[in-house]
Amino acid sequence: MREVSFIKQNKEKWLSFEQAIFNNDFKDPDELASQYIHLINDLAYAQTYYPKSKVILYLNQLAAKAFQKIYKTKRENTNRFVEFWKTEVPLICYQYRKFIYIAFIIFVTFTFIGVISAANDGEFVRSILGDNYVNMSLENIEAGDPVAVYKSGSNWGSFIGITINNLRVGIIAFILGVFGGVGTLYIMFKNCIMLGSFQYFFYEKGVFWESVRGIWIHGSMEIFAIVIECAAGLILGASILFPGTHSRYTSFKHGAKIGVKILISTFPFTFFAGFLEGFVTRYSNIMPHFLSVGIILITLGIISYYYLIYPFKVQKEVTSLPLLKPSFA
Structure with missing residues (x-):
């Protein structure tokens, strides 16, 4: 036939x-x-x-x-x-993998913009992170502990506060997808610009490796989860803009249902990232290199496998x- x-x-x-x-x-x-x-x-x-x-x-x-x-x-x-x-x-x-891929492409693009902006404008980092944070980081660098900020507060206090904040960011990124995905893109842009300029700041000060060992112990899961949450927001936005053969309201309900499930799926990773930031990151400057790198690779590998490989299986x-x-x- x-x-x-x-x-x-x-x-x-x-x-x-x-x-x-x-x-x-x-x-x-x-x-x-x-x-x-x-x-x-x-x-x-x-x-x-x-x-x-x-x-x-x-x-x-x-x-x-x-x-x-x-x-x-x-x-x-x-x-x-x-x-x-x-x-x-x-x-x-698996069904909505294109949205996940698009979210990562946008993430890399916006982060790169942050790096380039910081590299070409000496005041850009201060305008994004604020004078107080930059001055505090400079003091920590001079003291030989670039990521000392992660040692402030108690373990449990840091864990709870950081986790709540990350959950809030992810939920807002998803909900703002209701504006055709524009709100989600705004959240991505703001956070990626901050990340790119932040990392370039440490690179410029010659402590890039020290910052990577500290930030990405928890950042691998934390940032990856936020990108997935933004993908859920883009799905919500697309359900409104492109209803296909369905009514816009029906498409929106379906997109919201799918997006919420993806959003909820990220919560365990967000909790674990908060745990690492509250209890492990603070010891990054004294732990062996292989241990910090191992934690980064293992956490990145787990969440990457779950969202990028396991769906195909x-x-x-x-x-x-x-x-x-x-x-x-």
Whole structure:
């Protein structure tokens, strides 16, 4: 069968199934399972006979959405809390991976702007970080401890205060996505400019390595999580600007639901980053180099794997499941 005929023959069925999944119209789990199997058969057919077709991407995404619906409908003795992070969030991240990639591209771009601005304007860092903070950092550098600011306050006080602040930033970055994503971009711009100029400041003063060892012990997870939260805000904004075949209100509700799930998924990483900043970063200047570097690489590796690699693994498992009919109680 020619690809055009294949699409024409099944288009209405796919669109109907998509609408049912999107609007949560399925009442019979067995009906959903049956439709899911048909969909995967179509996907397998397309992969075999039209390997370069864009319809494969569409069917793959639709299958993932259907799997999430099936997963939610199952009455199994599983831990819903664990399965949320184990299956549901990775599938969402796979479906919306382009937004995550875009968020990282924007993050790198804005941070680079901060570095270039600080390098070409001697007063730029002060205008961004403030005179008090810069003067305090200069005093710490002269005292031989560039990141001494992380030693102030108690362990628990720092942990709680920092964690609450980071959660606040992430939540605001997501909520401001309601303005078509512009508010989220503003939060990214402000924080990335600060990060870029901040790091260049230490580079200019010849203590870049010392700052990296201190800042990124907690910063790997903290900043990565904020980027993911901004991606959730961009998804929210896109749901309003580009509703597709759905009403703008329906699209917004779906985008908000997806965005909230991604936002919530970052909270454990934010808590752990706050713990590191409150209890570990303060000892960065006395711990062995291999230990500080090891913590940075391990924390960065864990969160990178979860959001950038693990979703592909879960998606691959999902597309291999349809050959076995899902069992419902």
